[in-house]
Amino acid sequence: MTALSRAGDRGRLLDARAGLRGWRGNVLLGRPGGLWPLASTLIAGGLALPILTVLASLVQPRDPLWDHLARTVLPVYLTNTLALAVGVGLGTLLLGTGTAWLVTMCRFPGRGLFEWALLLPMAMPTYLIAYAYTDLLQFSGPVQSTLRAWTGWSRQDYWFPQIRSLGGAIFVMALVLYPYVYLLARAAFLQQSGCLLEVSRTLGRGPWRTFLTVALPLARPALVAGAALAVMEALADYGAVQYFAVDTLSTGIYRTWFGMNSLATATQLAAWLVLMVFGVLVLERLGRGRARYYYTTAALRPLPTYALRRLAALLAMLGCALPVTLGFVVPAGAFAMMTRRGGDPLWGPAFLQLASNTFLLAVLAAALAVLLALVLAYSLRLAPSPVTHLTTRLAALGYAVPGAVIAVGVLIVAGWLDNVALGALRSALGLPPGLVFSGTLAALVFAYLVRYLTGSFTTVEASLTRIRPSLDEAARTLGHGTPSMLWRVHLPLLRGGLLTAALLVFVDVMKELPATLAIRPFNFDTLAIRVYRLATDERLAEASTAALAIVAVGLLPVLALSMAIARARPGARDT
């Protein structure tokens, strides 16, 4: 034991005796960690407010409508939702991990192309891919019609998988949600030390066993985080499951709320959904385990890659090409063909206005989300306490609650703020009435933050946990205060993770629909709203141009991120 660590021990002992360990000590002694719990509480409290407002109606007594639901449709909702979660979780893990490993660790023709191409499905929202595949594979669609024309069969003569089913929903969602796992898995694999893999090889393990027994467990936090994100996204989806006629808790909430005009019962259904999300989060925590994943050496050798021979190379190419084709090329192609047949008549300056609105919102929300996620992640790291743990968990709940429920929560909160809080202030100051929060961009961005903070927080936290605490301690001994440490030591290491987080939020906001529909200000439309309007009016072909636009705009950050990640690998510049 060095003199330094012994001094540290003595210091901690003294603090413990004075009852000043941890956050209490931080606050009382004015140490840098003191403000963190306060900041994280404020952020998390503000973001959790809409959800808590919605959950608060749970304490109201149950009405007979709940019994009606429990007897008729609730079991179906629960089983379908669970099946969807499990199916999407497994599907995305398989697709994401497999492709990430192939692309980072193996050499085969086309690998450079697939490295960024595998991210493409992320630009495709779940409802768009649902529309596209339904159009293609339904009974009256081109695939089945051609089949019937070639073979002369009619409806009773053949069996074709029904795309509008639970299986179909799992299939299309896995195809567009696997990039979450792919991104995080790839970041984890890229960051892993070549030394570990080489040691594994010298101990006699072939590439497969190295992957299964060394690389995979090390990447577990990232994989679990990615799968959790994908599952929560699937649970919150409304457009695709509704279009596919799959009854889940999401569709049930809308149906009960609007069809039966019972917000209270719909909220109770929402509570079940939130409980499921809780379950996913708990499983994720357990999945990460109590182990801590750090690198004990700073010498990150370039990764040894395996060259694949003919058959293996072919299989690898196929394995990478399939998700991209099915998840991106096919739906985008379907929309492109629809556009050729008869696209959106709105092309022109109005369309550009829609595009710039969408872009503005997405950039704003992404920047704010990453900032808040950073604050929350640091509060967990620098001042861990029951308070910060609870508040960060609360802040992360918004992701799985359907956008429309969050929208209602935000509207209720904004309405309260405008009518009660500011109303009192106005009458006290004698100002005329008017709305400040409701129906403004601020409320909309707030709703986005509530919903999408989890994505950026999980990514940032996963990145942060890869930086071992001894780096912090070393920085402190070299005289860095906390801000200086964050800026000069952590930020360069976190760059890849921050960019990933920003991208996730950007693309999600661009695709977002229910909350935008409900909260947006007057005369402010986004591309997603345009698509939804046309598609719900069953003018899918006219929606195709706007759909392609959403996908195109989403592509640019995908490509930018792909390049940035490859450059941000620690030690990459040394080579």
Add this chain to the structure above:
Amino acid sequence: MSRLVRVLLIAAVGVTALVAALVPLASAQSREINVYSARHYDTDRSLYDGFTQLTGVRVNLIEGTEDQLIERIRNEGANSPADVLITVDAGRLWRAQQAGLLQPVTTATLVARVPEHLRDPEGYWWGLSKRARVIVYAKGRVDPAELPTYESLADPKWRGRIVVRSSNHVYNQSLVGSLIEALGPEATEAWARGLVANFARPPQGGDIDQLKAVAAGEADIAISNSYYLARLLKSNDPAERQAAEGLGVIFPNQNDRGTHVNISGAGVVATARNRDQAIAFLEYLTSDRAQEIFALGNSEYPVVPGVPLDPVLESWGPFKEDTLNAARYAANSPLALMIMDRAGWR
């Protein structure tokens, strides 16, 4: 810059922002109206522009689903900028009225132009266009004489041949609501069970998906709103037009109460600040010019008698419509949904 100066600067900026936020944006309130509309047809833009040209009043439009619009008006409360609420279904207008979000307005023009069964008796909301929920069948596979009424759809001889959209949609809820009024809840539930037994596939998609399914041979009979078939017949895509030409339309219950019609209508919001302009807007929407845009733009039936119809609708001829007041079937929609749940109509 010293720490103190920095803190003071941030505080000053914050306070300024807060004060600035409290001062409302100056807007010429008397020269615009704020319309919350659940209609999502592009042709409506020409309607609103027409009003602006006529009166100089700007129309600010916010579109969304009716339920979200209603929830939003409810939350905005006394400060809501909404002046007019437009929906595509009578049930939601009734619901907004029940929630106290609308105010009654009655003018001679509106009373004269909107038929009695297409408006609220107390003037809370007014129908602006009409749509019939019709039975569409595949010519050659179905004899229309065997389907004279909605009730005949439950006949076991149609097993596996009927498609209709989900019970989630307000169009079906209003239809079943009108059946509850005509037959009573028990008979309606028996009818719903019979209908569900005749489904060719679990309800999925919208009305046009049902029409396409019939055209493709997946089913033989569909229930749909009139303007969807008209839209298919006028489609730019020759394949769709050809598919639609193989479909025939039945207006049910011509020998008794008449075909169920729903309205797309509007009401003035209770807290409207531009009440006079809102009323003028409603009156404008019942003018011949606006009714023609409704009719020709989306192939709906105008509410005002004497306005020329879309040629496709004209070719279907006149029909007897159910003159049950919209408020009556609208009030039944929650019960309708429960009945459909119990019958297994997803």
